Amino acid sequence: MVRLAAGLAAVLLGVLLAPFAAPLPAAWRLFLVRRWCRAVLRAFGVRIRVHGPATLPGGPLLVVANHLSWLDVPLIAAVLPGRMLAKREVRGWPLLGRLAAFGGTLFIDRDRLRSLPGTVGAMSCVLAGGGRVVVFPEGSTWCGRGEGAFRPAAFQAALDTGSDVQPVRIAYRPVGPAAFVGDDPLGASLWRIVTARRLVADIRILDPIPGTRHPDRRALARAAETAVHRQPTVASDSANRPSSSVHQRASVSPASASSLRTPS
Numbered sequence: 001m002v003r004l005a006a007g008l009a010a011v012l013l014g015v016l017l018a019p020f021a022a023p024l025p026a027a028w029r030l031f032l033v034r035r036w037c038r039a040v041l042r043a044f045g046v047r048i049r050v051h052g053p054a055t056l057p058g059g060p061l062l063v064v065a066n067h068l069s070w071l072d073v074p075l076i077a078a079v080l081p082g083r084m085l086a087k088r089e090v091r092g093w094p095l096l097g098r099l100a101a102f103g104g105t106l107f108i109d110r111d112r113l114r115s116l117p118g119t120v121g122a123m124s125c126v127l128a129g130g131g132r133v134v135v136f137p138e139g140s141t142w143c144g145r146g147e148g149a150f151r152p153a154a155f156q157a158a159l160d161t162g163s164d165v166q167p168v169r170i171a172y173r174p175v176g177p178a179a180f181v182g183d184d185p186l187g188a189s190l191w192r193i194v195t196a197r198r199l200v201a202d203i204r205i206l207d208p209i210p211g212t213r214h215p216d217r218r219a220l221a222r223a224a225e226t227a228v229h230r231q232p233t234v235a236s237d238s239a240n241r242p243s244s245s246v247h248q249r250a251s252v253s254p255a256s257a258s259s260l261r262t263p264s
């Protein structure tokens with residue numbers, strides 16, 4: 001209960017302070033987001049281990065990662081903060097929706113394919129301005145040995161702006177408490193996390209992929225997918241089903257690719 005209260009207090013503090021941080025320069029906002037996300041994860045009892053270069057090259061980056069849990073969002077933000085791509089429904093969530101909007105989240109309407117070019121255009125604007133965009137291209141969480149294909153739509157923004165793609169591999173030890181499986185309620189997931197012992201989040205920063213080396217978005221997506229999925233990870237036999245993501249959802253059977261609802 002202490003961890004749960006501490007974690008929720010850390011989240012609430014971020015919500016209350018977000019309006020005061022909004023007018024600050026982008027570099028300061030990203031610094032505060034990184035520190036806040038680290039504090040939230042620490043309060044929930046999650047230890048972070050970062051593998052890879054201590055510094056990244058400057059300039060715009062399209063950060064892409066595998067997706068196992070809602071914890072992936074604060075984990076990425078604690079290490080590589082940027083403009084997150086999230087489903088439109090997140091905007092309406094109590095507290096967190098408002099916080100996401102203050103953080104500059106880019107929202108996508110997955111049920112309106114006509115809105116996809118506008119979303120890619122918004123991502124391109126961020127990258128053209130030298131910023132980072134963070135995407136989970138599997139489209140939904142994949143917990144255990146199963147892994148989803150990277151949908152190529154978001155990679156068009158990297159091609160349009162000549163930006164590098166930064167692949168990232170996420171793993172949890174043990175994976176069971178962190179896994180967000182099926183129609184798992186957020187409250188139940190929170191309880192598993194705060195009652196877990198020695199929950200460690202490993203984030204591996206891989207070699208960047210120059211977008212200019214690939215002819216189209218599908219080839220670039222395959223290159224990023226290969227880089228992320230060939231890395232070793234900790235798997236669980238009991239958590240091998242795709243689930244509804246906090247970013248994008250997919251209403252398919254466990255035997256199907258969970259990212260089918262994500263536009264290509």
